[in-house]
Amino acid sequence: xxxxxxxxxxxxxxxxxxxxxxxxxxxxxxxxxxxxxxxxxxxxxxxxxxxxxxxxxxxxxxxxxxxxxxxxxxxxxxxxxxxxxxxxxxxxxxxxxxxxxxxxxxxxxxxxxxxxxxxxxxxxxxxxxxxxxxxxxxxxxxxxxxxxxxxxxxxxxxxxxxxxxxxxxxxxxxxxxxxxxxxxxxxxxxxxxxxxxxxxxxxxxxxxxxxxxxxxxxxxxxxxxxxxxxxxxxxxxxxxxxxxxxxxxxxxxxxxxxxxxxxxxxxxx
Amino acid sequence: xxxxxxxxxxxxxxxxxxxxxxxxxxxxxxxxxxxxxxxxxxxxxxxxxxxxxxxxxxxxxxxxxxxxxxxxxxxxxxxxxxxxxxxxxxxxxxxxxxxxxxxxxxxxxxxxxxxxxxxxxxxxxxxxxxxxxxxxxxxxxxxxxxxxxxxxxxxxxxxxxxxxxxxxxxxxxxxxxxxxxx
Numbered sequence: 001x002x003x004x005x006x007x008x009x010x011x012x013x014x015x016x017x018x019x020x021x022x023x024x025x026x027x028x029x030x031x032x033x034x035x036x037x038x039x040x041x042x043x044x045x046x047x048x049x050x051x052x053x054x055x056x057x058x059x060x061x062x063x064x065x066x067x068x069x070x071x072x073x074x075x076x077x078x079x080x081x082x083x084x085x086x087x088x089x090x091x092x093x094x095x096x097x098x099x100x101x102x103x104x105x106x107x108x109x110x111x112x113x114x115x116x117x118x119x120x121x122x123x124x125x126x127x128x129x130x131x132x133x134x135x136x137x138x139x140x141x142x143x144x145x146x147x148x149x150x151x152x153x154x155x156x157x158x159x160x161x162x163x164x165x166x167x168x169x170x171x172x173x174x175x176x177x178x179x180x181x182x183x184x185x186x187x188x189x190x191x192x193x194x195x196x197x198x199x200x201x202x203x204x205x206x207x208x209x210x211x212x213x214x215x216x217x218x219x220x221x222x223x224x225x226x227x228x229x230x231x232x233x234x235x236x237x238x239x240x241x242x243x244x245x246x247x248x249x250x251x252x253x254x255x256x257x258x259x260x261x262x263x264x265x266x267x268x269x
Numbered sequence: 270x271x272x273x274x275x276x277x278x279x280x281x282x283x284x285x286x287x288x289x290x291x292x293x294x295x296x297x298x299x300x301x302x303x304x305x306x307x308x309x310x311x312x313x314x315x316x317x318x319x320x321x322x323x324x325x326x327x328x329x330x331x332x333x334x335x336x337x338x339x340x341x342x343x344x345x346x347x348x349x350x351x352x353x354x355x356x357x358x359x360x361x362x363x364x365x366x367x368x369x370x371x372x373x374x375x376x377x378x379x380x381x382x383x384x385x386x387x388x389x390x391x392x393x394x395x396x397x398x399x400x401x402x403x404x405x406x407x408x409x410x411x412x413x414x415x416x417x418x419x420x421x422x423x424x425x426x427x428x429x430x431x432x433x434x435x436x437x438x439x440x441x442x443x444x445x446x447x448x449x450x451x
Contacts, residue, residue, distance in 0.1 A: 018309065018310055018311055018441065018442065018443050019310055019311050019312075019441055020310050020311065020312040020313075020318065020434065020438055020439070020440050020441075021438070021439045021441065022437055022438050022439050023312055023313055023434060023435060023438045024313070025312075025313030025314055045350075047346065047351070048346040048347065048348070048349075048350060048351060049346075050346060050431075069348065070314075072312065072313060072432060072433070072434060072435055072438075073435050074435040074436055074437050074438065078435075086348070102348050102349075103348065103349060104348055104349075107425075108435075109347070109348060109349065109389065110347060110352065110384075110387075110389060110392075110426045110433045111426065111433055111435055112347060112348040113345070113346055113347050113348060113432070114346075114348060
């Protein structure tokens with residue numbers, strides 16, 4: 001009987017637990033605008049954004065950011081006063097590199113964090129994004145993009161080059177000039193819509209790699225895996241292997257290198 | 270009102286401890302303990318906050334252990350960068366048996382926290398807590414514990430991954446403990 005009583009007390013307590021009380025959350029939004037004429041590259045440290053981060057390329061020479069900030073405070077009135085101190089601005093250095101900075105005055109800035117950020121930058125600029133676990137979406141760019149994360153999913157579209165790296169996230173998108181893409185366990189799915197690409201280097205460990213290449217291009221394929229399957233179906237060439245494929249198609253030329261440990265490789269038009 | 274939950278549970282629990290101390294049958298096999306605990310509590314917007322920690326407690330009498338607990342590292346992404354914290358502090362535990370393979374304990378701790386990073390000066394915090402746990406003994410050297418914990422942020426702020434909590438916040442967390450005896 002005594003044991004049942006203890007069990008009841010324990011379960012009763014368990015039902016009460018699992019929450020934080022006497023904390024008020026308030027979200028506040030800020031905009032930042034700057035003239036982006038002449039900006040060569042834009043850098044974001046997205047690792048401090050708690051949720052998704054997206055960048056849109058624009059034909060206009062403007063830098064725009066729309067951020068949502070989250071703060072946890074002991075009361076609504078305190079939250080209101082803390083939110084009033086949040087600011088955000090663009091800075092452009094002498095090398096024409098743009099960077100977004102958010103800051104707060106006051107001693108309570110420990111209670112502030114950035115939930116999500118949407119940015120619009122000149123499409124021709126090069127983009128550098130450092131992140132950790134939040135997803136990144138880059139659309140409508142024409143410049144080179146360089147994104148590195150850990151468990152981030154990366155979704156992108158650029159007419160320039162790609163340099164993409166993540167560990168467990170998935171990478172999906174298209175690039176005009178090719179470049180390198182690397183994941184560990186996430187799948188890679190890249191489309192090259194233009195025949196003008198230079199070269200492609202893709203590597204994965206357990207994730208699958210899928211490449212779509214426009215037909216009629218002279219390509220040298222170097223495809224290798226340790227434990228996956230390779231399928232090449234490009235123009236008139238159809239090959240499959242469980243180890244490696246090295247072949248020239250349409251006379252060869254542009255190099256497409258893909259390697260995995262256990263992931264499958266699929267290359268087609 | 271909510272802040273009085275801790276006192277309510279404490280007042281409710283300690284008489285139970287006293288009853289069991291008299292009528293219970295404390296095992297002679299109890300000894301020093303190495304604890305690896307993790308507890309979870311949800312904040313606003315269902316944000317899950319975690320507090321994994323390790324600790325060591327030395328048996329000083331049949332029903333009491335003292336030691337160091339809540340030795341932990343945490344981080345939170347803030348507006349100005351990533352803020353880090355290390356913490357740890359003294360703990361006192363009262364324990365009693367329920368049956369041959371079950372025991373319960375009441376524990377009070379006072380972790381101190383040092384925070385740095387994110388372009389903000391070093392700062393200290395403390396968040397005293399009380400917890401109740403039930404241990405199930407799989408062997409003489411290992412038990413698994415279910416833990417209920419009430420913690421109060423006594424200073425201006427206190428980091429609890431992945432957020433920093435404001436002063437006077439009250440955390441009602443549940444958790445698991447992996448306890449090794451030697």
